[in-house]
Amino acid sequence: MTGLSRRPPPDGGAAVEGYLAAISARLPGPAWARSGITAELRSGLLDATDAHRAAGLPPAEATAAAIGEFGDPALVADGFTAEIAARLARRVAVILLVTGPLVGALWLSTAFTSHLGIHHVPPWEWQNLSGAVRAAIRLLVVPVGVTVWAALFGIASTGRLTRWLPAAPRRAATAGAVAGFAAVGADALGLTLFAAQLVAGPGALAPIPAAAAATASIVRLILARRAAHRCLVIRASLA
Amino acid sequence: MRAETLKGHLDGILLAVLEPGPSHGYAIMEALRVRSGGAVDLPTGTVYPALHRLERAGLVRASWSGSGGRRRRVYELTPAGRHALDGERSTWRDFSAAVTALLQPAPPPAVNPS
Numbered sequence: 073m074t075g076l077s078r079r080p081p082p083d084g085g086a087a088v089e090g091y092l093a094a095i096s097a098r099l100p101g102p103a104w105a106r107s108g109i110t111a112e113l114r115s116g117l118l119d120a121t122d123a124h125r126a127a128g129l130p131p132a133e134a135t136a137a138a139i140g141e142f143g144d145p146a147l148v149a150d151g152f153t154a155e156i157a158a159r160l161a162r163r164v165a166v167i168l169l170v171t172g173p174l175v176g177a178l179w180l181s182t183a184f185t186s187h188l189g190i191h192h193v194p195p196w197e198w199q200n201l202s203g204a205v206r207a208a209i210r211l212l213v214v215p216v217g218v219t220v221w222a223a224l225f226g227i228a229s230t231g232r233l234t235r236w237l238p239a240a241p242r243r244a245a246t247a248g249a250v251a252g253f254a255a256v257g258a259d260a261l262g263l264t265l266f267a268a269q270l271v272a273g274p275g276a277l278a279p280i281p282a283a284a285a286a287t288a289s290i291v292r293l294i295l296a297r298r299a300a301h302r303c304l305v306i307r308a309s310l311a
Numbered sequence: 312m313r314a315e316t317l318k319g320h321l322d323g324i325l326l327a328v329l330e331p332g333p334s335h336g337y338a339i340m341e342a343l344r345v346r347s348g349g350a351v352d353l354p355t356g357t358v359y360p361a362l363h364r365l366e367r368a369g370l371v372r373a374s375w376s377g378s379g380g381r382r383r384r385v386y387e388l389t390p391a392g393r394h395a396l397d398g399e400r401s402t403w404r405d406f407s408a409a410v411t412a413l414l415q416p417a418p419p420p421a422v423n424p425s
Contacts, residue, residue, distance in 0.1 A: 109359070111382075111384075112336060112359065112384045113336075113355070113359070115335070115336075115337075115381055115382060115383045115384070116335070116336045116337040116340075116355070116359075117337075118381060119335070119337035119338070119383070120337055123337075123341070141355075142355045143354050143355055143356065147354065147356045148354075148355050148356040149356070150356060151354070151355070151356025151357055151359070151360045152356065152359070152360050152363075154360065155360040155363045155364055155367075158364075158367065159363075159367070162367075230367060231367065231368070231369070232368055232369045232391075234364070234367065234368045235368045235369070235370065235391070235395060239364065
């Protein structure tokens with residue numbers, strides 16, 4: 073869909089493109105959501121223009137009639153807000169659920185390659201770590217658990233269950249924001265533990281896995297924070 | 312007829328419009344007008360988001376089709392969508408029968424000859 077939107081406008085003309093720009097400017101959410109919608113509306117407007125021309129209107133009047141038929145850009149954009157909120161929340165939730173185990177696996181591989189622990193004992197029982205670090209590892213269950221539950225709720229409330237449940241885009245956006253901020257907390261805690269280990273035993277960590285895990289966690293933290301903020305902004309527009 | 316009047320039945324109406332075969336956004340809006348004799352003329356900001364919602368629910372499938380100058384996002388019913396349409400029809404028959412019965416003019420009260 074995004075790829076399609078990068079194509080040059082087929083034959084929309086200035087009036088159609090101006091109208092679509094007015095809608096796009098009022099649509100909340102990220103660019104991928106807006107571009108798919110405007111691409112679809114563009115083809116609809118061109119179909120409407122064709123219909124008016126077939127009915128005998130000259131080109132410019134046919135375009136104006138099509139735009140008039142599609143209506144006030146603000147109202148069109150308002151109609152899409154709930155849908156964008158639901159799609160955004162769903163996308164955020166899916167990405168967090170997919171990336172979480174990947175980042176976790178990178179941290180575990182860092183720990184194992186650095187010989188911080190042994191495979192058959194959970195990390196909070198590794199004797200190579202200080203008591204404070206082991207306690208902090210136990211704490212990780214809170215942000216990780218909140219992320220997983222909020223993301224699962226966000227996915228459930230925006231997917232096939234909506235056939236039977238009332239639409240709740242505001243709740244979905246809340247779930248997306250909660251999952252995002254909880255993921256920020258999980259990554260921040262992981263990075264703090266990493267920093268503590270660096271201070272306690274400089275040189276003990278395997279450099280390449282540690283750098284990969286820290287980079288992945290920092291990137292995820294930044295993106296999760298941005299996604300959570302977007303969910304909050306679109307949630308506010310649904311009030 | 313305003314979108315609010317159709318609230319609760321919009322999904323069934325859109326599924327019914329898609330029942331004969333795949334269609335795109337503007338053709339669906341046109342079909343709503345034509346099949347209702349002009350009584351249903353829903354705004355763009357209602358029809359397109361509703362189609363997206365039905366897609367998310369797995370009741371319709373959407374794909375871009377066409378090549379060259381114009382590509383359209385085409386919607387078609389999924390098996391779950393056909394099943395949901397059957398349910399919507401059944402619900403509507405019960406609902407309309409009940410409301411029709413309730414809206415019938417009440418029979419005049421029996422007059423006591425005394």
